[in-house]
Amino acid sequence: MSVRFVIDPIEFVNNASVHRDKIALRELMRLRDVLFSDEGALNYQIRGHVDSNGRPSLKVSIKGDVSLICQRCLNSLVHEVAIENDLYLAKNNAEFDRVNENNSIDAILAVPELDVIDLIEEEIILSLPISPSHGDNQCDPYQSGLNKSSVDNASQSTNPFLALAVLKKTN
Ligand SMILES: [Zn+2]
Numbered sequence: 001m002s003v004r005f006v007i008d009p010i011e012f013v014n015n016a017s018v019h020r021d022k023i024a025l026r027e028l029m030r031l032r033d034v035l036f037s038d039e040g041a042l043n044y045q046i047r048g049h050v051d052s053n054g055r056p057s058l059k060v061s062i063k064g065d066v067s068l069i070c071q072r073c074l075n076s077l078v079h080e081v082a083i084e085n086d087l088y089l090a091k092n093n094a095e096f097d098r099v100n101e102n103n104s105i106d107a108i109l110a111v112p113e114l115d116v117i118d119l120i121e122e123e124i125i126l127s128l129p130i131s132p133s134h135g136d137n138q139c140d141p142y143q144s145g146l147n148k149s150s151v152d153n154a155s156q157s158t159n160p161f162l163a164l165a166v167l168k169k170t171n
Pocket residue numbers: 070071072073074075133134138139140
């Protein structure tokens with residue numbers, strides 16, 4: 001059901017190919033796990049080129065908003081994705097390891113069938129904050145799972161954790 005887009009990365013570089021498209025968040029199975037909502041889409045572009053040092057590379061741009069889960073209040077936290085990354089195409093594992101020792105270069109293995117959507121998803125996941133949260137005092141107090149008064153009003157809440165907390169209290 002999900003959309004796949006496979007390229008031969010070296011051929012992509014040799015042809016100086018460019019591909020741009022939109023990817024629906026609901027297609028990105030691994031990313032969905034950390035999202036508050038999988039509504040919406042991201043724009044991406046992938047361009048094959050030889051960088052200023054003569055290295056075959058894929059330039060990846062990804063833009064759009066995703067809705068993460070705030071680790072304080074478990075509500076939606078809008079996060080802007082704005083990725084511009086140049087990925088060096090390593091010919092084999094030895095080259096990949098050698099290049100990765102240099103922290104200023106991101107490398108990927110130039111496998112003959114590179115799944116672009118997988119790559120895009122990986123880049124997005126790597127770019128996300130490890131523990132996303134609203135700023136201090138920016139969480140919505142009426143929906144916060146940590147807020148005492150909202151536990152008392154849990155009958156009006158749809159948060160299953162709050163409902164559970166009330167259940168434990170009454171027993
Ligand atoms: Zn929050």
